[in-house]
Amino acid sequence: MERLSQSDLNILLVEPSAMQRKVIEHELNHEQVTAIDQAATIHEAVQSIGAVSPDLIASALYFEDGTALDLLRQVRELPHCAETPFMLVTSETRLAQLEVFKQSGVVAILPKPFTRQHLNSALNATVELLSPEELELENYEITSLKALVVDDSTMARKMISRVLNNLGVTDIVEAVDGAEAIAELSETIVDFVVTDFNMPNVDGAELTTYIRNSKSLSSLPVMMVTSEQDETKLSHINHCGIDALIDKPFSPVEVKCLLHRLLD
Numbered sequence: 001m002e003r004l005s006q007s008d009l010n011i012l013l014v015e016p017s018a019m020q021r022k023v024i025e026h027e028l029n030h031e032q033v034t035a036i037d038q039a040a041t042i043h044e045a046v047q048s049i050g051a052v053s054p055d056l057i058a059s060a061l062y063f064e065d066g067t068a069l070d071l072l073r074q075v076r077e078l079p080h081c082a083e084t085p086f087m088l089v090t091s092e093t094r095l096a097q098l099e100v101f102k103q104s105g106v107v108a109i110l111p112k113p114f115t116r117q118h119l120n121s122a123l124n125a126t127v128e129l130l131s132p133e134e135l136e137l138e139n140y141e142i143t144s145l146k147a148l149v150v151d152d153s154t155m156a157r158k159m160i161s162r163v164l165n166n167l168g169v170t171d172i173v174e175a176v177d178g179a180e181a182i183a184e185l186s187e188t189i190v191d192f193v194v195t196d197f198n199m200p201n202v203d204g205a206e207l208t209t210y211i212r213n214s215k216s217l218s219s220l221p222v223m224m225v226t227s228e229q230d231e232t233k234l235s236h237i238n239h240c241g242i243d244a245l246i247d248k249p250f251s252p253v254e255v256k257c258l259l260h261r262l263l264d
Contacts, residue, residue, distance in 0.1 A: 007032040012054035061090040102227035105159030128252035134168035142168035150195035178202025197226035212241035
C-alpha cells in the first residue's frame with residue numbers, strides 16, 4: 001500500500017465561526033492540505049459526510065445544534081465512518097469537559113489558539129492511522145505476537161487495537177477492566193499488555209502490580225495509556241512497575257517507538 005502524505009488528506013472542518021474556519025483553513029493550507037470541506041453545524045457536517053467520506057474530521061466543541069460529542073456519536077454510527085479519525089479543536093481547558101473525548105479515541109485535542117507544531121502532529125497521527133506499516137523487530141515476528149488491550153471505553157479499545165493492527169499485531173484480546181484482564185491472563189498467554197489507568201473494579205496500577213507479583217507473568221511488558229493529570233496518581237503509576245507510559249490522546253508513532261523499545 002502506497003503511504004499517504006498530509007497533502008493527500010481530505011478534511012471535514014466543522015466550526016460555527018466563519019472567521020475561525022478561515023483561520024484553520026489557512027493553517028491547513030500551510031501544511032499542504034487543500035482538500036477541505038466545511039460545515040457550521042452538526043446537521044451540515046452529517047450531510048457532508050453522507051456525500052464525501054473525509055479522512056479526518058476536525059471539529060469545534062460547541063454548535064447551535066449540539067456538541068462535538070453529539071457529532072462524534074453520530075459519525076461512529078455511520079458504517080463508512082465508524083473509524084474515521086476525529087480531532088477536537090477547542091479553547092476549553094476544563095479537564096472534566098475534555099476527558100470524554102480523551103476516552104473516546106480522538107486522534108488529537110488541539111487548543112485554541114494552536115501552534116503549527118500541534119497541527120502537524122495531529123495530521124501526522126492521522127496519516128499513521130491511514131497508512132499501515134508493519135513494525136520490524138529483530139527478536140520477534142510482529143505478526144506472531146498476542147496483545148491484551150484493557151480499557152473500560154469501547155472506543156478507546158478500538159483505537160488502541162487499530163494502531164496495533166496497523167503495526168502488524170492482529171491477535172488481540174480485550175478486557176473492560178483489570179479484573180477481567182486478570183481472569184483473561186489466567187487462561188491466555190499474551191506477549192504484552194496495553195492498559196488504561198482509570199478503570200472500575202481493578203485499575204491499571206492494580207493490574208500491573210498483580211502482573212509484577214505473579215511468578216509466571218512478572219516479566220510481561222506493560223504499557224499504560226492514561227489521561228490522568230494528577231501528579232500524585234502519576235507518581236503512583238510510575239512506581240507500580242509499568243514499562244512505558246503514554247498520554248491520551250496518543251500518537252501512533254509514540255506507540256510504535258515504545259513497542260519497539262519494549263519488545264526488542
